Amino acid sequence: GENVEQHPSTLSVQEGDSAVIKCTYSDSASNYFPWYKQELGKGPQLIIDIRSNVGEKKDQRIAVTLNKTAKHFSLHITETQPEDSAVYFCAAPFGNEKLTFGTGTRLTIIP
Amino acid sequence: GAVVSQHPSWVICKSGTSVKIECRSLDFQATTMFWYRQFPKQSLMLMATSNEGSKATYEQGVEKDKFLINHASLTLSTLTVTSAHPEDSSFYICSARDRREIGYNEQFFGPGTRLTVL
Numbered sequence: 317g318e319n320v321e322q323h324p325s326t327l328s329v330q331e332g333d334s335a336v337i338k339c340t341y342s343d344s345a346s347n348y349f350p351w352y353k354q355e356l357g358k359g360p361q362l363i364i365d366i367r368s369n370v371g372e373k374k375d376q377r378i379a380v381t382l383n384k385t386a387k388h389f390s391l392h393i394t395e396t397q398p399e400d401s402a403v404y405f406c407a408a409p410f411g412n413e414k415l416t417f418g419t420g421t422r423l424t425i426i427p
Numbered sequence: 428g429a430v431v432s433q434h435p436s437w438v439i440c441k442s443g444t445s446v447k448i449e450c451r452s453l454d455f456q457a458t459t460m461f462w463y464r465q466f467p468k469q470s471l472m473l474m475a476t477s478n479e480g481s482k483a484t485y486e487q488g489v490e491k492d493k494f495l496i497n498h499a500s501l502t503l504s505t506l507t508v509t510s511a512h513p514e515d516s517s518f519y520i521c522s523a524r525d526r527r528e529i530g531y532n533e534q535f536f537g538p539g540t541r542l543t544v545l
Contacts, residue, residue, distance in 0.1 A: 348531040359433075359520050359539040360471065367531060405470060409532040413459050413524060417470045 318343045318410040322418025329396050330426050337421045339406035340388040349389045350415070351380060352405045360405060364391070393423075401425045430454050431523050433537035440511055441545055448506045448540045450521030456501035457523035461534060462494070465518040477504040501526065511544045518542075 319342040329335045341349075347368040352360035366373045366380045366389065373380050379392040393400055403422050407415040430453040440446050450460055458479050463471040475496055476484045483496035493515075495507040504523075508515055518541055522534040 348533065350533065352536070357539070357541070359431075359536040362533075362535065365533065413532055414461070414473060414476065415532050415534060416473075419470050 318346065318408050318416040320406060320408050320416045320418045322406050322421060324421060325419065326422045326424070328424045328426055331396055331398060333396055335391075335393045335396055335400070335423055335425075337391045337404055337406070337423070338388060339390070339408070339418050340386075341408040342387065343408070343410075344384075344387065346408045348409050349380070349382060350407050351378075351391045352407065352417075354403045354405060354420075356402075363404075396425045398425050398427055429525065429535040431521065431535050431537040433521055433540050435540060436538060437541040437543075439543045439545065442512055443510055445507055445509045446511055446542060448508075448519055448521075448542075450504045450506070450523070450537055452502045452523040452525075452535075455523075455525045455527075457504075458501060458526045459524045460498060460504040461522045461524075462496060462504075462506050463520045463522070465520060465539075471520060474506075508542065511542070513544045516542055516544045 322339045350365035353363045354360045364378050364380050366382050377394045382389040403420045405420050406418040410416040432451045434449045460477040462474045465471050473486050474489045477496045477498040479498045485491045498504040518539050520539040522536045
């Protein structure tokens with residue numbers, strides 16, 4: 317099965333600076349890599365995803381990069397704002413339909 | 428689009444009772460739904476995969492007789508925690524796959540249900 321490692325587990329960033337969270341996966345056949353944001357007491361919200369046929373995808377302040385050779389993908393948040401504070405999870409496919417989640421990164425934006 | 432709802436959002440029950448949680452895909456049809464459990468400050472752990480019209484597939488270590496799953500339609504799956512005990516207290520989250528999405532494991536998550544067993 318898929319093994320997903322995520323780091324760092326916690327990250328504090330000054331407001332306006334950039335934040336980067338990294339994940340590695342084990343299954344070279346994996347083709348879909350989502351990132352979720354989870355606020356306290358809420359379900360995960362998909363914020364961006366990337367498919368294996370591209371190396372980078374951007375959506376305003378959020379971007380994801382994928383290195384299939386090294387089997388890692390990263391979430392980049394630029395111009396961070398207080399509302400970006402949350403727990404972020406990466407995931408990778410497992411089996412036909414399932415996802416395996418990383419251990420999560422608690423991001424704190426310091427005003 | 429791709430909205431998933433859960434009901435209730437929170438529930439408190441006595442030990443030994445059963446609790447049913449509903450998961451609905453509101454604007455798409457989902458042949459597959461998933462049930463996760465999340466303990467405080469931990470990641471999501473997949474409990475089972477729910478397929479419309481067939482039996483659920485449970486992950487290793489999850490008791491199928493304790494966590495009953497029914498996926499009666501393309502928009503509704505239910506999780507029943509039977510004979511609940513305090514150790515079942517957790518945050519239960521469902522997700523759903525759009526039946527039109529083929530080839531990628533994209534999932535949309537519900538808001539979660541906080542279960543507290545006294």
